[in-house]
Amino acid sequence: MTQNAQNTQITLVIGGTGKTGRRVAERLTALGRQVRIGSRSGEPAFDWNEPATWEPALEGVDRVYVTYYPDLAFPGAAEQVGDFAKVAVAKGARRLLLLSGRGEEAAGVAEDNLKASGADWTIVRSSFFAQNFSESFFLDPVLAGEITLPTGDAVEAFVDAEDIADVVVAALTDDKHIGKTYELSGPRLLSFSDVATELSKATGREIKYVSVTNEEYRAVLREHGLPEDFADLFTMILDGRNAHLVNGVEEALGRKPRDFADYAREAAATGVWNV
Known part of the structure; x- marks a missing residue:
């Protein structure tokens, strides 16, 4: 395929203003690729x-980065992903890449539904994003100096959204990744107490981690107007299913993933945690 032909293709980036979607869109644009942002404001x-809204958004689209909000574990998500994939393939967008979650059974159903559409697929399974502490629902607790979660001493292999975006763009722009499943993690396991220590070092102020019960955390979510189902996502940390490192970043890119400490230093330098 010629460079000109590649540049006339349109990539639909669902959630293109989110943590990974924004980074994917920026990288594709820098490569000279046409990008369409898939969002309610798009x-x-x-x-x-x-x-x-699906068919109009898919008009002229060749490939799609599929992300689902709030999470693939939520009721009905897997069915919607499967239905969308069928529509996409019928409209000519055969190349689909799904951002999935490590260890999420419901996410596995969404993966199977997407594959059943007949698409040329790639699956990227991610650990918890490091950027959740600077661009999402953990930001306010970090600013307040206290991260309250129902995770005990359990550990997680936090992955940098920059690494996720690099893997996604590589897979969307090179057909050698078709039919591959990449599981992504950072280079070490961290408890949330370890995370608080790293954030304290990066910000120069004390950030504490407070462990609470699941019910207590549900009350916190209600107080902030967030879905209580978010509390159930932490069962994946508590039961240890993801308490090991994986090498999908290295498999896809040929390099090691970024460490949480590097992310924390760079995020702190932007002033996002200044109070």
């Missing part, structure tokens, strides 16, 4: 809960 708009 042109045309895309909404997972409004199937009538």
